[in-house]
Amino acid sequence: MSRPTSLYHPVTIGDVRIPGNLFLAPMAGYTDVAFRTIALREGADCTYTELISAEGILRGSKNTFSLLNRSPEETYWGVQIFTSSPFAAGQAVAKIVTLATPTLIDLNCGCPVPKVVHHGGGAALLKDPSLIYMIVKTMKEHTSIPVTVKIRSGWDVQSINYLETADAAVQGGASMVCLHPRTRTQGYGGKSDWNHITHLKSYLSVPVFGSGDLFTPQDVLRMLETTRCDGVMIARGAVGNPFIFTQVKSLLKGIPPIRVTTENRLSTALMHLDLAISTLGETLACREMRKHFCAYVKGIEGSAAFRNKIVHAESREQYQRLVEEYIQSHSS
Numbered sequence: 001m002s003r004p005t006s007l008y009h010p011v012t013i014g015d016v017r018i019p020g021n022l023f024l025a026p027m028a029g030y031t032d033v034a035f036r037t038i039a040l041r042e043g044a045d046c047t048y049t050e051l052i053s054a055e056g057i058l059r060g061s062k063n064t065f066s067l068l069n070r071s072p073e074e075t076y077w078g079v080q081i082f083t084s085s086p087f088a089a090g091q092a093v094a095k096i097v098t099l100a101t102p103t104l105i106d107l108n109c110g111c112p113v114p115k116v117v118h119h120g121g122g123a124a125l126l127k128d129p130s131l132i133y134m135i136v137k138t139m140k141e142h143t144s145i146p147v148t149v150k151i152r153s154g155w156d157v158q159s160i161n162y163l164e165t166a167d168a169a170v171q172g173g174a175s176m177v178c179l180h181p182r183t184r185t186q187g188y189g190g191k192s193d194w195n196h197i198t199h200l201k202s203y204l205s206v207p208v209f210g211s212g213d214l215f216t217p218q219d220v221l222r223m224l225e226t227t228r229c230d231g232v233m234i235a236r237g238a239v240g241n242p243f244i245f246t247q248v249k250s251l252l253k254g255i256p257p258i259r260v261t262t263e264n265r266l267s268t269a270l271m272h273l274d275l276a277i278s279t280l281g282e283t284l285a286c287r288e289m290r291k292h293f294c295a296y297v298k299g300i301e302g303s304a305a306f307r308n309k310i311v312h313a314e315s316r317e318q319y320q321r322l323v324e325e326y327i328q329s330h331s332s
């Protein structure tokens with residue numbers, strides 16, 4: 001086993017050198033500009049947007065464009081698209097590169113949601129590696145920015161084909177592959193099979209990232225150590241818990257991870273809310289932040305009662321008041 005310190009390192013994807021290998025994974029409904037900014041402030045080395053419809057970009061949909069908002073703090077960030085059409089992928093990439101200047105562009109080959117797979121996108125692409133090849137190749141023809149691909153192990157347990165789909169992506173020009181080793185059928189349930197990440201890492205020449213069941217700093221250390229992957233994408237483990245990035249860095253340096261106090265949690269949640277308000281406006285941000293706020297306070301003393309109140313918060317002032325009341329009633 002290598003020393004933990006050597007597990008945290010810069011990673012080169014195509015011609016882009018990213019200073020560290022702890023990324024925030026794309027998550028629909030979560031990884032907007034506000035959450036990505038918080039993750040960066042808490043130590044993430046690179047972030048991704050949620051999956052964005054290539055066809056939506058081409059239609060000029062206002063909602064779709066809003067997903068391309070970038071914070072001035074985001075030096076390294078990726079935009080993830082989904083589609084089943086090489087043509088749409090190429091045209092969308094050309095538009096995204098001009099509008100948003102991302103560091104990386106990713107193709108989603110893992111989304112299990114029916115409205116995506118029924119149109120042949122997301123995890124449905126796993127059934128047709130030659131289509132993955134064509135889409136990535138067309139994306140590459142429209143940009144010099146490195147293209148990455150995020151896959152699952154296969155459609156179902158009978159059709160595990162991550163080596164084949166990853167190979168098709170690399171043949172098409174992908175500069176990094178991230179594997180979430182569950183099948184489409186598994187959704188987000190059961191356990192991810194990290195052996196698939198180990199196997200893929202020994203098979204590919206481009207960097208391999210791992211995703212799946214990274215809920216604690218120790219999980220991240222274990223994935224880096226056991227699979228030898230080049231980096232990780234942390235997903236659910238960062239929701240309400242962006243502190244995980246700094247904690248992993250401490251752990252890898254052999255320093256005891258910082259203890260996150262309730263005050264830290266609440267002040268970070270309010271900072272997150274303020275960032276969300278600055279991009280979404282107060283009404284929408286307050287609604288969107290309920291799920292994040294509930295996640296920030298999960299596990300703290302009296303969290304169930306606190307969460308029951310938060311899910312009705314409608315203004316910045318109400319959130320602030322709830323936080324102050326909580327602190328007052330729980331300070332000894």
Ligand SMILES: Cc1cc2nc3c(=O)[nH]c(=O)nc-3n(C[C@H](O)[C@H](O)[C@H](O)COP(=O)(O)O)c2cc1C
Nearest residue numbers: 025026027028050051150180211212213214235236
């Ligand atoms: C709510 C939610 C939304 C997600 N949205 C996306 C997405 O837009 N694009 C993507 O590639 N993966 C998406 N994922 C998958 C995650 O990036 C990650 O690969 C997966 O959750 C496994 O990691 P975990 O077990 O540590 O959560 C999503 C996952 C969740 C839970």
